Amino acid sequence: MLAEYALPIMLVILIATTVAGLPMGIAMIASSVLYLFISGRDVGLGAEMVLNGVFGNFVALAVPLFIFAANIMDAGKISDRLLTFCLALVGRSPGGMAQVNIVTSLIFSGMSGSAVSDAAGVGKVVTDMMIKDNRYPPGYAGALTAATAVVGPIFPPSIPMVYYALVSSASIGALFLAGVVPALIIVVLQMAAAFVVAKRRGFPVEEAIPFRQFPLILLRAFPALLMPVILLGGIYSGAFTPTEAAAVSAFYALVLAVFAYRALSFRGFAAVVYSTVKTTAVVTTVLCGAFIFNYVIAVERIPQMVFEFFSYYQFEQWMFLLLLNILFLLLGCLLDVSTIQLVIVPLFIPTALGLDIDLVHLGVVLVLNMMIGLITPPMGVLLFIIKALNGIKLSDMIRELWPHFLLLLTVLFLITYMPDLVLWLPRQAGAMQ
Template sequence: MLEAFALPIMIAILIGTTIAGLPMGIAMIVSSIFYLVMAGRDVGLASEQVLNGVFGNFVALAVPLFIFAANIMNAGQISDRLLKFALAMVGRMPGGLAQVNILTSLIFSGMSGSAVSDVAGVGKVLTNMMTKDGRYPRGFAGAITATSSVVGPIFPPSIPMVFYALISSTSVGALFLGGVIPAILIVTVLSIVVIIAAKVRGFPIEDAIPLRAFPLIILRALPPLFMPVLLLGGIYSGVFTPTEAAAASAFYALLLAVFGYRALGARKLYEVTLSSVKTTAVVTLVLCGAFIFNYVVTVERVPLAVFNFFDQLDLSVIAFLLLINLLYLILGCFLDVSTIMLVITPLFIPTAAALGIDLHHFGIMVVFNMMIGLITPPYGILLFIIKALNGIPLGEMIREIWLFVGVLVALLMVITFVPELSLWLPRAAGLIG
C-alpha cells in the first residue's frame, strides 16, 4: 500500500527535513532511505549507490584537491602577489580598485574553481581596500566583489563543472576549455560597466606605479600565474587526467607556499588541511545524498516523465532553454549550487540531449546560471559571506547588486543562444565533435 506513495512521501520528508534545518546531504539520505523501506527495496542499496558513486569515479576526487589548492593559496600569501600584479595592470583605469577586483578574480579562478574561495580569500582584502577612507560606497564594493567572483567556476578549473561531468557523462576537459571564452566575455563586460559607473559616480583612479617596479611585481606573480598553465596544459597535452591535474595543482601550490614563499608553517598547514577536510566532508555528504536520491529518481523514471512532459508541450529548443534558464534563476534564489546541480539538473539532461542541445554547452549555461544565483537575494550566499567578513550591511549590497545581476542575465542569454562561445575552443582542441 505504501509503495504507491513512496515517492511523494520521500519528497515530503526531504522538504520537511530541509525546512527544519537538517543539512541537505543528510536530508537526501534520510528521505531516500525512507523511500527504500516504504518501497520494499533492500536498504543496502543506499550504501551500494554511495560506494559506486563516490569511490567508483575518479573525477570526484578532483573536488577535494581543488578545495585544498584554493585553501593553500589563501593562506600562503599567493593571493597577495596576484593582487599587486592586478593593481599594476589595471589600477590606472577608471574605477581602478574595482577593475583590480575583476582581474584578480579571473586570475584566482584559474587556480581555485570556487566562487566562495575567491570571496573568502582575495575578495575580503579587496573589499577592505575599496571601502578604506570611503573611497567607494560599501554596498558597491561588496557588490562588485561578489559579482566578480562569479567568474571563478566559469574559467577553468571549476568544481561545479566537475559535478556536471559526473552526472552527464561529459568530458571535464571539454567543459573546462568551453568556459574560457564565456569567462573572458564576463570579465570584459563587467570592466566596461565599472568604467561607466566610475565616470558617472566619480570613482577614483589609483596612483601610477613606477615603471621600474613592474619587473619585480611581474616576477613575483609569475609562479602562481603558472598554475593555470600547468593545470590546463597538462590536461590538453594528455599528460594529466583532470583528477591528476587537480593533484598536480594542489602539490604545486603547496610547494610555492611552503618552500617558495616560506609562508606556510607546520601549524598553518595543519589548519589549512583541517579546513579542507571539513569542507570536503560537507561536499561529499551532499554528493552521497545525491547518488542515493538520483537512484530513486531513476527507478521511479522521473527523468522520463520530465521528458514526456516537455515532449507534450512540443517546445522548440529556444523555448526550452528560456524555460530552463527562468527555472534555474528562480531556484538559485533559494537553493544552493550543489543541490541544484546534483538533484535538479539530472532531470533535464535527457530532454536537452533529445532536443539536440550539446550537453557541454548546456552544462556551461547551467553553471553560469547557478553562479548568478550566488549573488541573487534572498539566498545570495556570496553576499552573506561578504557581510560576515567585511561587515557590510546586506541592504547596501542588495541596492547595488541589481545592476550587475541584470548585466549577468543579459550575458547568460548571449551564452545560451550563441553556443559557439562555449564550443569553439573544445572543438578546435578536438575534444568534441
C-alpha cells in the same frame, strides 16, 4: 499498500526534514533509505549506491583536491602577490581598484575554481582596500566583489563543472575550455561598466606604479600565474587527466606556499587540512545523498516523465532553454549549487539529449545560471559572505548590485542562444567534435 505511496512519502519527509534544519545531504539519505524500505527494495542498495558513486568515480576525487588547492592559496598569501600584480597592471585606469577587483578575480579563478573561495580570499582583501578612507562606497565595493566572484566557476578549473560532469558524463576537459570565452566576455563587460561608473561618480585613480618596478612585481607573481597554464596545458597535452590536474594544482600550490613564498607554517598547513576535511565532509555528504536519491528518481522514471512532458507539448530548443533558465534562476535563489547540480540537473539531461542540445553547452549555461543565483536574494550566499567578512550592509550591496545582475543576465542570454560562443574553443582545441 504503503509501497504505492513510497515516492510521495519520501518527498514529504525530504521537505519536512530540510525545513526543520537537517543538512540537505543527510535529509536526502534519510528520505531515500525510507523509500527503499517502504517500497520493499533492499535497503542495502543505499550503501551500494554510495560506495559505487563515491569510491567508484574517479571524477569525484577532483572536488576535494581543488578545495585543498584553494585553501592553500588563501593561507599561503599567494593571492597577495596576485593583487599587487593586478594593481600594477590596471590600477592606474579610472576606478583603478574596481578594475583590480575584476582582474584579480579572473586570475584567482584560474586556480581555485570556486566563487566562495574567490569572495572569501582575495575578494575580502580587495574589498577592504576599496572601502579604506571612504574611497569607494561600501555597498558598491561589496556588490562588485560578489559579481566578480561569479567568474570563478566559469573560468577553468571549476568545481561546479566537475559536479556537472558527474551527473551528465560530459567531458570535463571540454567543459573547462568551454567556460573560457564566456568568462572573458563577463570580465570585459564588467571592466567597461566599472570604467563608466568611475567616470560618472568620480571614483579615484590609483597612484601609478613606476614601470621600472614591473619586472620585480611580475617575477614575484609569475610562479602563481603559471598555475592555470600548467593545469590546462597538462590536461590538453594529455600529460594528465582533469582529476590528476586537481592533484597537480594542490601540490603546486603547496610547493609555492611552503618553499617559494615561505608563507605557510606547519600550524597554517594543519588549519588548511582541517578546513579542507570539514568542507569535503559536507560536500561528500551531499554527494552520498544525491547518489541514493538519483537512484530513486531513476527507478521512478522521473527523468523519462520529464522528457515525455516536453515531447508531448512539442517544446523546441529555445523554449526548453528559456524555461530551464527561469527555473534555475529561481532555484539558485533558494538552494545551494551542489544540491541543484546533483539532484535537479539529472532530471533534464534526457530531455536535453532528446532535443539535440549539446551537453557541454548546457553545462556552461547552467553553471553561469547557478552562479547568478549566488548573488540573488534571498539566499545570495556571496552577499552573506561579504557581509560577514567585510561588515557591509546587505541593503547597501543589493542597491548597487542590479547593474551587475543585468550584465550577467545579458551574458547568460548570449551564451544560451549563441552556443558557438561556448563551443568554439573546445572544438578548436579538439576537445570535442
